[in-house]
Amino acid sequence: MRVLITGGNGFIGRRLAAALLRSGTVTVDGAGRQPIERMTLFDSVGGAGYPQDERVELVTGDITDRGAVERVAAQADLVWHLAAVVSAAAEADFDLGYRVNVDGTRTLLEALRGTGRRPRVVFASSFAVYGGDMPPAVGDEFHPVPQSSYGAQKAIGELLTADYSRKGFVDGRSLRLPTIVVRPGKPNKAASSFASSIIREPLAGQEVVCPVGQDTAIYILSPRRVTEALLRAMQLPESAWGVNRTLPLPGITTTAAAMVEALARVAGAAVADRIRWQPDPAIQRIVETWPVGAEARRARMLGFTDDGTFDAILLAHIEDELGGTLPGRAQP
Amino acid sequence: MRVLITGGNGFIGRRLAAALLRSGTVTVDGAGRQPIERMTLFDSVGGAGYPQDERVELVTGDITDRGAVERVAAQADLVWHLAAVVSAAAEADFDLGYRVNVDGTRTLLEALRGTGRRPRVVFASSFAVYGGDMPPAVGDEFHPVPQSSYGAQKAIGELLTADYSRKGFVDGRSLRLPTIVVRPGKPNKAASSFASSIIREPLAGQEVVCPVGQDTAIYILSPRRVTEALLRAMQLPESAWGVNRTLPLPGITTTAAAMVEALARVAGAAVADRIRWQPDPAIQRIVETWPVGAEARRARMLGFTDDGTFDAILLAHIEDELGGTLPGRAQP
Numbered sequence: 001m002r003v004l005i006t007g008g009n010g011f012i013g014r015r016l017a018a019a020l021l022r023s024g025t026v027t028v029d030g031a032g033r034q035p036i037e038r039m040t041l042f043d044s045v046g047g048a049g050y051p052q053d054e055r056v057e058l059v060t061g062d063i064t065d066r067g068a069v070e071r072v073a074a075q076a077d078l079v080w081h082l083a084a085v086v087s088a089a090a091e092a093d094f095d096l097g098y099r100v101n102v103d104g105t106r107t108l109l110e111a112l113r114g115t116g117r118r119p120r121v122v123f124a125s126s127f128a129v130y131g132g133d134m135p136p137a138v139g140d141e142f143h144p145v146p147q148s149s150y151g152a153q154k155a156i157g158e159l160l161t162a163d164y165s166r167k168g169f170v171d172g173r174s175l176r177l178p179t180i181v182v183r184p185g186k187p188n189k190a191a192s193s194f195a196s197s198i199i200r201e202p203l204a205g206q207e208v209v210c211p212v213g214q215d216t217a218i219y220i221l222s223p224r225r226v227t228e229a230l231l232r233a234m235q236l237p238e239s240a241w242g243v244n245r246t247l248p249l250p251g252i253t254t255t256a257a258a259m260v261e262a263l264a265r266v267a268g269a270a271v272a273d274r275i276r277w278q279p280d281p282a283i284q285r286i287v288e289t290w291p292v293g294a295e296a297r298r299a300r301m302l303g304f305t306d307d308g309t310f311d312a313i314l315l316a317h318i319e320d321e322l323g324g325t326l327p328g329r330a331q332p
Numbered sequence: 333m334r335v336l337i338t339g340g341n342g343f344i345g346r347r348l349a350a351a352l353l354r355s356g357t358v359t360v361d362g363a364g365r366q367p368i369e370r371m372t373l374f375d376s377v378g379g380a381g382y383p384q385d386e387r388v389e390l391v392t393g394d395i396t397d398r399g400a401v402e403r404v405a406a407q408a409d410l411v412w413h414l415a416a417v418v419s420a421a422a423e424a425d426f427d428l429g430y431r432v433n434v435d436g437t438r439t440l441l442e443a444l445r446g447t448g449r450r451p452r453v454v455f456a457s458s459f460a461v462y463g464g465d466m467p468p469a470v471g472d473e474f475h476p477v478p479q480s481s482y483g484a485q486k487a488i489g490e491l492l493t494a495d496y497s498r499k500g501f502v503d504g505r506s507l508r509l510p511t512i513v514v515r516p517g518k519p520n521k522a523a524s525s526f527a528s529s530i531i532r533e534p535l536a537g538q539e540v541v542c543p544v545g546q547d548t549a550i551y552i553l554s555p556r557r558v559t560e561a562l563l564r565a566m567q568l569p570e571s572a573w574g575v576n577r578t579l580p581l582p583g584i585t586t587t588a589a590a591m592v593e594a595l596a597r598v599a600g601a602a603v604a605d606r607i608r609w610q611p612d613p614a615i616q617r618i619v620e621t622w623p624v625g626a627e628a629r630r631a632r633m634l635g636f637t638d639d640g641t642f643d644a645i646l647l648a649h650i651e652d653e654l655g656g657t658l659p660g661r662a663q664p
Contacts, residue, residue, distance in 0.1 A: 163478065
């Protein structure tokens with residue numbers, strides 16, 4: 001199997017690539033267990049943090065550059081489409097968001113259609129497709145009413161992925177991802193960036209500003225579970241999808257305050273005291289348009305799981321990103 | 333007020349234009365009752381069947397031709413965007429459907445954004461956005477899972493209209509229209525074309541083939557009610573829309589058999605006998621993916637209405653298109 005991951009040099013792309021390389025195989029219905037022969041990470045950003053492996057090649061380029069996308073798509077059997085302009089950036093630059101998140105997705109789907117081989121595609125969508133009046137937990141059949149350009153662009157990407165699949169051009173599956181927490185690295189321009197920062201920075205001994213109120217509820221999933229979900233979505237037989245190619249994923253609902261309480265419990269009050277609460281109305285407004293929970297019945301039936309508790313997410317972060325230990329403390 | 337109607341030389345466009353010219357004014361919140369000063373009908377098709385009036389100008393052009401669209405959009409205050417490739421045509425020519433129904437809508441919205449005057453836009457969407465597993469009557473919050481490219485393209489158009497509105501580029505409103513029955517004129521490439529043909533052609537003394545089974549249920553609205561709805565959607569104050577710019581309209585649920593029974597009742601058994609039942613699996617398949625009913629609670633609260641009965645639709649057709657009389661019969 002030849003794998004293409006767009007946004008492959010991003011945080012989730014690298015984790016997904018590493019998981020695929022570790023496993024060495026993927027299971028595809030009709031073809032059984034297949035080895036990963038080649039893996040192309042396509043990204044707008046270079047840098048050597050991606051898995052160094054002879055099967056892996058990093059190609060830098062623009063997802064709207066048709067020629068470049070056609071070249072990386074030409075041989076791909078399995079495609080994870082993660083490349084995107086994130087939420088606050090897409091809100092700040094309307095044209096850039098549409099260019100990358102809509103035109104880029106269409107360019108990729110057209111390139112895959114052009115192969116004539118009906119590649120399998122997993123599209124990373126988002127709970128940002130929801131907005132407006134919502135129940136506490138959105139059901140699988142609840143309508144998306146996006147309140148950010150990012151959400152609208154992801155909803156359009158889902159529709160394109162589904163229609164290209166229905167026409168037999170690709171075998172596509174879209175996952176609506178909860179906010180991913182805890183992301184490692186630097187804060188980014190996602191409005192949800194705070195949800196990782198308020199854990200990550202204090203653990204690294206740094207002060208951090210939380211731009212949303214303590215009661216702000218969010219719906220989250222850990223990097224581990226997201227990676228598992230991306231792998232599962234690709235390996236589910238096509239028959240599991242039927243006419244609906246879009247799946248809201250399970251997550252857990254928590255609040256900024258509950259996350260910080262867990263941080264204090266696990267890492268100590270001094271660590272949690274590194275957070276300053278200083279609401280930013282622009283961020284608060286975007287975050288409040290997102291759903292705070294979902295039923296995700298169909299996803300659970302298909303074997304997708306959440307993290308159970310925020311403590312589990314926090315401990316997984318410490319294990320995966322901090323080597324399992326906390327500075328100045330015994331192992332948690 | 334300067335009016336632009338895309339698809340303005342089509343059947344609904346002409347009816348809408350005629351209704352606007354008859355009224356002579358539109359009511360716009362903040363500005364009260366305003367005269368119609370100019371009206372541009374933009375259409376890919378020429379022909380003189382549109383209302384002849386000194387306020388009206390027909391401009392033929394392609395909705396994806398940015399220059400042409402910018403020219404007709406430059407002065408527009410009120411825009412009805414009706415131009416579209418219809419369902420069976422969009423299914424037969426994937427690229428044409430995306431070019432006109434998606435790229436064309438975006439070209440128009442970009443041109444309107446470019447005016448900097450925030451024009452008001454009514455976008456004609458469709459119940460074809462729904463598909464897959466559905467309840468007998470879809471609720472206002474039921475998710476669209478399109479099972480045709482036309483439906484996917486209309487759903488994308490709704491998302492674009494809503495996002496351009498949220499960003500303050502236009503003041504947009506999308507109406508999900510039921511199947512419009514009875515359309516005058518010739519059969520077209522809409523999969524729903526039969527629903528008008530089985531009434532129109534027998535009344536004109538012609539034999540007609542019905543390509544769907546007698547039990548096939550459809551959700552319909554008359555040209556009169558659609559025209560009223562397009563006018564109402566434009567004249568509702570912006571506050572009536574809130575964060576959700578998309579509205580499924582009320583209609584009535586009927587079946588092919590019930591329509592033909594009504595035809596026999598009103599026009600006589602000999603007229604109804606002009607229908608031959610000869611199912612076309614391709615048409616049947618598309619039609620069966622559409623919802624057969626909707627709750628449309630929000631639309632009813634906002635004053636949108638259905639026709640009540642199919643007899644009312646039939647009698648309105650005879651009145652509007654056949655001068656109120658049936659060949660060889662007394663007035664119905």
